[in-house]
Amino acid sequence: MADGGIIRDVPGGIPRQVNVSCSPTVFQFEQLSAETCILMNVLGYGPHIRQARIDAYKAYDRHRTARTGGSVTWVTTGSKAEGLTNYRESDTDLMWVTNHATCLEEGVDSSIFPGEKSIFRSCSRISYHGHCRLLLERYGTYIPTAVYNALCDDGYGSGLLSSDLYVNQVLNGRQHQESSVEHERAGPSAPLTINGIDHRDIVGALHFYCPSILSRWAARPRNWPTPDVVQEVVSLGAFVSPVGVKGSDYEPVEWRICFNTGENVLVNNLHDTQVKLYVLLKMVKNDVLKPCKKEVTSFTVKNIVLWIAENNPQSLFNERSMFHWLHEGLYALRVAIDTKELPYYMIPERNLMAACALEHEQKLSWIATIDEMMTEGPRLILRLPKIRQAIIAHPEPLRWYSGRKIEMEMLTLIHTNRVTLGMDRETDVIMQAVLERQLEIVREVWMRMIMEGGRVNDLQSIRNSMLM
Incomplete structure (x- = not known):
């Protein structure tokens, strides 16, 4: 491979570039790539507008958190926190995190945490990777109502925090406003609409202290992110959200480990070309594949982009290589759909495609569509309505x-x-x-x-x- 090429030996088929700069023919359509990047800047995906959005939502989170007196931390997640969507272009995803309870992974000494916090111990031995059950270790001086009412017996006399009951408690505890319409739960979230047009998905979550999980992630050999960004992600810790593995015997009491604030930092530190790759892959997902049951999600394509960023020298990413990386992203997406395997970037043992409910006929149709796109070269972006309209x-x-x-x-x-x-x-x-x-x-x-x-x-x- 000294003359350049792709080695696809990363878990889940994520491509890793080796010595690409030696080949004069690897990056084709350089001028069209650069023009597409300029067009995406005009459409609102440039670094300055993204940063302005990010800063605005961070300020929004600070203001909402301050109004709770420190009892709750509000975190904007998803595309809004990443600065990638307009104000009403998609739903606003918010995480509501109580500060009166903390979850600890096995082996962490609970005595180092203040007595006013309720402590839960994670148990992952019989749960799928990236999930756990939460056993009550001690009550704090103040117990949030939602936490107390979600406790059940584990069958051995110990308290077990039910994710299913917790979501219902969050739904019941919503403060009704005349301008808002509350909807039925959607998985772990409590959706609502404000003024008839602003849609929000609110998820109740808990802090999760998991130094060993984050240490394993931080110790991986990588091209990206830089050591200071890695340490920032580690310092932000993790959360557990109230959702179990579909079909699991323990689904009503399982919680999913997530790294929302750390992932926000990772996306915000991607190279501009990598961010635009993420946007284009999301457009492919939304406007070409058009999944009906979340068989492929924005979270899926985000993980593909994070793996590509980690496994390739950053010098290979520039505005003239956009179509090369779009081709690689489509290939990775095709592999994930075909094999139903895609490792979670933070916990690779967790397969993001494990419960995607992808039917065989739909899989074949999507693979055929992606194959067609990969042979079209730059013309594939004409399949994306927003880009096509801007070109016209x-x-x-x-x-x-x-x-x-x-x-x-x-x-x-x-x-x-x-x-x-x-x-x-x-x-x-x-x-x-x-x-x-x-x-x-x-x-x-x-x-x-x-x-x-x-x-x-x-x-x-x-x-x-x-x-x-």
Whole structure:
């Protein structure tokens, strides 16, 4: 392999690059790759706009956490925390973490934790990798109602925390607001809709102290991330969310180990080309494969990108190599679908495809589709509606509208954080300035639509569409 090539020997078929820079023909379509990256910047996937979104949601989490007096930590997760979606482009995923209870992996001394915290001990011996049951070790001086009411007997006289009961407690404990509509549980989450248009999925979780799991992850040989980022991820620890393995005998009392804050840091430290690869693979998942039962998820493609980043020299990632890495990402996705195997980036023993409910006919159809895309070269991006529409659009109108769309989103995030801080719309000069500028933008867009033959007269509809 001295002349360059791919060695696909990483668990789950994730590609590892070896000596690619020696081959002059490896990175094809370099100019088209660079132009696609520029186009994605215009569409709102550039590093500056992503960082602005990330900072806004971090501030939102701080404000909401401060309002609880320290009893709860709020964490935005998923695409919003990663800075990859517009304000209403997808649901907002939030994690609600009680600070009055802590879970410890086996072997950790509980005496080092303050007495006011309730302590649970994880038991993973009969659970699938990445999952555990939680046994009560001691009560704290304050026991959250949701925790207390979710306790059951393990059959041997000890307290066992039921994930199923815990989700129901979170659902029952929601504070109803006139502007919100609460929905039935969806797995571990308590979904709700605010003002009829803002959709949120809220998951109740617990802190999980697992130094040995994180140490194993940190000790892996890797090209990425850098040692300082690895240490930051380790310092953030883990959580357990109330969801078991589908079909398991212990599903109602199993909890899943997750690293939401650490994964946010990892995605935020990806190379710009790797982030755009992640976005394009998500578009393939949403707009081409179109899974109906979460057979493949955004979490699936995120793990593919993390493995690719870890196993390849970072010098190989640049805007001119985008289509090369998109081809490699599609190959990894094809392997995961074909073999129904994809190791979780943080705990490789956990197979993310183990319970994906992928039927044989659907698997064959998806494999055929991905094969077709891999033979199309750069033309494959024409299958992605958002990219295709941007290519068709004239550059000047696209840049004009995208600039106003991004400004509208930033103003909305500022407004949301002012509301979370408790500011009054009638007296806060920043909120008033934000709303005035938003109205100016909507009127500009409306006037341009009229000049180009449009007949839309509802300014609120224009504003809502700009935030999608």
